[in-house]
Amino acid sequence: MKITGYRTLTAQHHWKRSIGDANGHIPEAVTEVPIVILETDIGLEGxxxxxxxxxxxxxxxLEGEDPRGxxxxFDRMLAQVFKSGHAGATYGGLATFDAAVWDLKAKAAGEPLWRLLGGRDRFVPGYASGLDIALDDDELVGFYAEFAERGFVAGKLKGGIDFDADLRRLGILADALRGNTTRPGLMLDANESWQVKQAVRYVTALEEHVDLLWVEEPLRRWDATGHARxxxxxxxxxxxxENLTGxxxxxxxxxxxxPDVVQAGAIWGVSHLHRLALAAAARDLPISPVGYNANPAVAHxxxxxxxxxxxxxxxxxxxDGLLVDHEFADGGIVLSDEPGAGIRxxxxxxxxxxxGGGWADPAGPHMRPMRAGLRVVLDGVER
Known part of the structure; x- marks a missing residue:
């Protein structure tokens, strides 16, 4: 079996709600989902x-190569861009090809990807995450109630710019999940919107009222010393x-x-996530992928x-048009038993x-505000 070519498609995810974070939001969001289909000389596609x-x-x-390798x-693609570097956007394309190669490998073996990778159980524990900074309280209740009905016991709130709102909304999240557990897992994601001392003051004040499991991306992604402090x-x-490439x-x-919890963005693919998980395990650190819906293969x-x-x-x-044979039940993801990653x-x-529009709306969360990390008063209003 040899890889002979590829084609691309762009699907659209109609979220049927606003999505965003401390950097902005998109009302009634429609975002683009890039898809790559790898072709082979035997007609199998990944x-x-x-x-x-x-x-x-x-x-x-990849051209002319056997996808079973x-x-x-993955390393061959890294070598292909050795001089120019693999970081940033390039790593996204590399990892998407990588996910397609692994899908091909599993299909050729006649096994689901989780089994091919060495998994014993097709259940993956998960947590709910609404990208929810623009949802009002009723919408917040509705979103997390749907996940609670599916057995979820943990959820992550977007916040970091309005303390009183975050405290109230964390209470709403806890109440929504409390039907499944007496101690819901609560997380807060600030999306790189703080400086170190802002983060210490903010989180310390929250912890007087709430038991937070983790605070996510509190500082700029490269600030190793700041995160440790x-x-x-x-x-x-x-x-x-989640935004580090490689x-x-x-x-x-x-x-x-x-990091106390090592995160990886789903867009960065199968090989990256597997290697990062083992590097974290060698340091006795847990790993938690983000954005499963952007690449369901990572759950395998x-x-x-x-x-x-x-x-x-x-x-x-x-x-639309992305048919994923996974279920959401018992507080997590139940993966497919069909060969490959379960994606058609x-x-x-x-x-x-x-x-509709796309994720890169100038008012949306991929555009960092000029004053992020420089607000004197964190109450949602620029002073």
Whole structure:
């Protein structure tokens, strides 16, 4: 079996709600979901989800290769962009190809990806995450109630700019999940909107009222020393890493003792997540992928590593034309038993259903505010 080509599609996820964080939000959000389909000389196809960045530059590393050498092909793609570097957007395209290669490998073996990777159980513990900073209190109740009905016991709130609102909303989140547990797991995600002392003051004040499991991305992603200082100053764990591209970028954080929970963005693919999980395990650190809906294949990896904590689930629905054979029950994700990653594509539906805007709306969460981290008073109003 040889890889002969690829094609791309862009599906759209209609969230049917506003999504965003401390950096902004998109009302009635519609976001783009890049899809890559790898083709082979025997007609078998592999699906990867995540990014279309630099695919043309990366593909020569895969063309004519046997996809069953998935781990080696990941390194071959890294070597292909050695001079220009793999960080940033390029890593997204590389990892999406990687996910498609692993899907092919599992299909060729006639096994679900979780089994091929060495997993014993197809259940993956998860937590609910509404990307919810723009939801009003009633909408917040409705979102987390749906996850509570599916057995979820933990949830993550977007916040970090309005203390009183965060405290109230954390109470709403806890109440929504309390039907399944007497001690809901509560997390707060500040999306890099604080400086170190802002974070210490904010989280310490919250901890007078709330038992936080972790605070996520409190500081800029590269601030290894700051994250370590913060971890020493609060009770909650510090979780970070989702925007780092490549295990090598975690080295300064590991050396500083910065992360208490190691995170990885789902868009960065199967091989990256597997290697990062083992690097974290060697340091007795748990791992928690974010953005499962952006690449459901990563959940398979979590069945085969010793240190998976919980995986972020942002919706129980996927993009139009993206058919994912996973279920949400018992507080987590139940993976498919079909060969591959359990992802199928309805190309006609994807083409027909395109409408609306995209994730890169200037008012949305991918545009960092100019005054982020410089607000004197964190009450939601710029002074």
């Amino acid at each position: 699906v990867g989800i995540g990014s279309h960045a630099d695919l043309e530059r990366l593909f020569p590393a 998935a781990a080696a092909l 913060l971890s020493n100053g609060i009770r909650a764990a510090v979780a970070t890493g 295990v090598d970028q975690f080295r300064p954080l590991f050396d500083a003792g910065a 990896v979590m069945t085969a590593v010793p240190n998976h904590l919980t995986t972020e689930v942002q919706d129980v629905r996927f993009a 594509i309805d190309e006609a539906l994807i083409t027909e259903q395109r409408d």
